[in-house]
Amino acid sequence: MKELEYFGKYFPGTRQELISAVKKSLGRSRFEHVLRVEKAAIKLAELNDVSIEKASIAALTHDYAKERSDSEFKETIKEYSLDPDLLNWGNFIWHGVVGAKIVSNELKITDREILNAIVRHTVGAPEMTKLDQIIYVADFVEDGRDFPDAQIARSLAYADLKAAVSFETKHTLQYLMSSNKTIYPTAILTYNAWVAGQ
Ligand code: GDP
């Protein structure tokens, strides 16, 4: 494949430079996950007429902050006066919602659409742009995912992006409930908007 070049000035450097920065922030297996998410996101962007460059940047950075300490996330929430309720949650919600701030600070990415896709990648949102949907779905269907329904999710993703958002949302909520996990309120709003009939 010809090297994907960045022209849009969404990131002040080349794709290889972004990949190096991400590699430094993550352990090997998560870094490899991120590369697979980028591959899926580029494919979904091509199928859905979304900027491949934005899809690449959002995918490469979606889990950029995931290995930061709880104390760094708490400091960031306070420093930027983010919703204080965030302090009641944990890494699973912080790495997207608060992680977008860390991405914007450290990697000098300011494009709101890219940052929103990072914010929304874990629990979604009632309204999601095509880029949001692509990152949310690519994270779920990347080639390394091998949970029982992964193949169904993958086929759906490449046939019908919105249907894949709905499938993933239902699947994630079912999993969380079956293991008695706390559901982040936005995840319920996503379920109501994307899965529930009335
Ligand atoms: P990853 O960062 O590539 O592992 O994927 P995600 O960002 O989509 O998910 C991170 C983790 O958050 C996964 O283990 C999910 O199961 C979990 N998660 C997603 N939504 C919720 C929620 O509402 N509540 C809880 N407790 N966990 C959630």
Ligand code: FE
């Ligand atoms: Fe994540």
Ligand code: FE
């Ligand atoms: Fe991920």
